[in-house]
Amino acid sequence: MDSIIVSGGTPLNGDIPIAGAKNAALALMPATLLSGAPLTLTNVPRLSDIKTMTALLESLGVEVTSMQGGKVQVLSSHAMTSTRADYEIVRKMRASNLVLGPLLARHHEAIVSLPGGCAIGARPMDIHIDALELMGAQIELRDGYLHAVAPGGLKGARVPLRFASVGATENVAMAATLAKGTTVIENAAREPEIVDLVRCLRAMGAQIEGEGTSTIEIQGVEALGAATHPVVTDRIELGTYMLAPVFCGGEVTCLGGTLDLVTSFVEKLDAAGVDVSESDRGLTVKLRGDRPRAVDVVTEPFPGFPTDLQAQMMAMLCLADGTSKLEERIFENRFMHAPELVRMGANIEVQGGQATVHGVARLKGAPVMATDLRASVSLILAGLAAEGETRVNRVYHLDRGYEHVEDKLSAVGARIERVQER
Template sequence: MDSILVTGNGPLNGQIPIAGAKNACLTLMPATLLSEDPLTLTNAPRLSDIKTMTALLQSLGAEVSSLQDGQVIAMSSHNLTSQTADYDIVRKMRASNLVLGPLLARFGQAVVSLPGGCAIGARPMDLHVEGLEALGAEIELKDGYLHAKAPGGLKGAVHEMRFASVGATENIVMAATLAKGTTVLKNAAREPEIVDLVECLRKMGAQIAGEGTSTIEIQGVDRLHGATHQVVTDRIELGTYMLAPAICGGEIELLGGRMSLVESFAAKLDAAGVSVEETDKGLKVARKNGRVTAVDVVTEPFPGFPTDLQAQMMALMCTAEGTSVLEERIFENRFMHAPELVRMGAQIEVHGGTATVTGVECLKGAPVMATDLRASVSLILAGLAAEGETTVSRVYHLDRGYEHVVRKLEGVGAKIERIKGE
């Protein structure tokens, strides 16, 4: 099993290109199931999760081709052979559940396994099911599979979600594009990935308004056609690499970055003593002067502080001046990186959904183990700022969400290498 060896090596300087968003691409790919015509995505990230979604779509009979070194994905669902998403594929990645809405909308039936993914707490399907049932679907859970049908087709409705779930919003919006009549989705999630999905669906002929707000209105159409769409910049990769000069010193320009994607995160960095400036190429990030200052963080749905940047922010707070409190309100069990950071000399106390971090002068390199995608990169960031060598094991998590992480960090002066396992 591969590991990553990181040696603390001082300030980082240069440019890092930011890839297309993993979470956006994984949402856009199932949209091909809504139409017989081709859907082409550009600026696609080259990640293992994209390969998993490709395998899932192909198992349904879709044609999926990876072009231009994986940065273009060409898809066609003109001749699907199945409406069943099997456990063997779905268990690998939670985003697999996003085939449910499109299959149900186009074919009036779908059988989808309950999903898997990172071990960061329960992420149930009930919000997805409630929304689709509001559109007239009949859904039954049998033997670990959701059996959904809509014999007369889906019908528009007014539905308010109990929680602004990103995945449920995406599934319901996709399903509603082919429903009869108008759907009004209230308490919808507002993430940039949803705005990106709606822009793509609109190119395919969908009639949707209100994306980026808490109320989305969808006027159903008879059919959708093909389109070409550029995947939005990955705000989580962007935020992750914004932390590299914050934790190590130096100045890095993140190519393709946009402030609108990370405003709440950038505000926290500013309060901690980190400068974030927009340039004509992206965002430029540097520490203002000396050691960063501790700040408190509460994770919230967009536009609040992203849960997917909480682990990385904790790594920064480990060397901040003062004590910070990080409260996780999105997922339970998402502080599994904390004990690994403690192995590096961090002072962290976890009580339920709250972690209290007292900054230390310097972290010490140590062997640590990644427990999930974002935890893995938080340990790499910590290793960049630590004295000595840090070996991060179980880095297969990393491949799910970050392309060429070693190459990108090497390019700005980091001392980092991937060690091939037995």
């Protein structure tokens, strides 16, 4: 396994290109299962999770052709051979469950292993199951697999989600495109990735309204067709790199970034003393003073503060002037990066879903261990500010969600390299 070594204290200046959104691409790719016509995706991020989803779709008989180094993918499910998503692939990634709705919609059956992914909470499938059962699916759990059938096809229904789950909203929205009648998703997730998926489905011929609001209405159609769709900019990668110059000084422009993707995040940055300006090139970020100011953060579904930026924000607040409080309301077990930051000199107290961060003047380099995807990059960011050398171990998590992070940071002046673990 690889490690990443960061030598802190060097200001960052220049441009960082932001990739297409991982979480959007992982929902867009299974949409190919809804049609025998080709789906072409552009601006696809080159990540290990994308490779896993590709392997899963290919195991079902989907033809996947990659072009331009993987940034363009053409997917076709005209000759599918299976409706079974096996454990050996699904266990690697939570988003694998997004094949369930499309398979039920078009083929009226699916056998899908319970998914895996980062250890940041249970993230149960019951919301997905309850929603699809309202649409006429019969789902039974046997031997770790969801055995689902929809005799005669899915039927439109009123689907109230008890939690604004992104994955459940995506699964139901895809399933409803081919269902008989009208489906109304209530308490739907509003994330940009949902909006992106709906736009793609509409390009394929789906009849959908309400994306970006808490009520999405889908009128089922007989069949979907071919489409070409660009993956939306990754708001989590965007927010991550926006924080980089806050740790060690300088001015960075995140190419392709737009304020509408990170509104609540930018509000907290402004309160912390960070300038963010928008241009036709992207978002430019610079710290106003010598240290950021303390702010309180509560993670919430979009448009609230993203849970996927909580670890990175905590790392920044370790250096803030004052005491900050962070409350995690989306996932349990998502403060596992806190003990690693403490190893670098941070002052953090964690009680359940709340963390209190007392800002310190400086951090010190140390060997640390990544526990999940966002924790990985939070430790790298902390290393940018730390005195001496920080070695981040177990960075295989990182490659699931960040495209060539060491190359992007090196290009703006960071002293960072990837090495084989000792």
